[in-house]
Amino acid sequence: ADAENLSLLTHPLVLALLKYKWNSLGRYVYYLALIVYAVFLCLLTLFITYTPAPFNVYNETGKEMVDLSALLSDGSAACTDI
Structure with missing residues (x-):
């Protein structure tokens, strides 16, 4: 990342857009992926343990x-x- 373009991410309009995107869809996708990964990890651990x-x-x-x-x-x- 360029240091000169990094200051663009701290602009209030960009911060508001990122917050809106996170609140509208981002967190649901993130938490769904986290739950799927946790279930997969548990099932893989059980499979390896009992096989x-x-x-x-x-x-x-x-x-x-x-x-x-x-x-x-x-x-x-x-x-x-x-």
């Missing part, structure tokens, strides 16, 4: 597949079976 990891690790000693998501979700955060 098991799509990978497993092969345990060489036990000759079986180890589910890492089950091991890490119990709170110990240590994979002793690998």
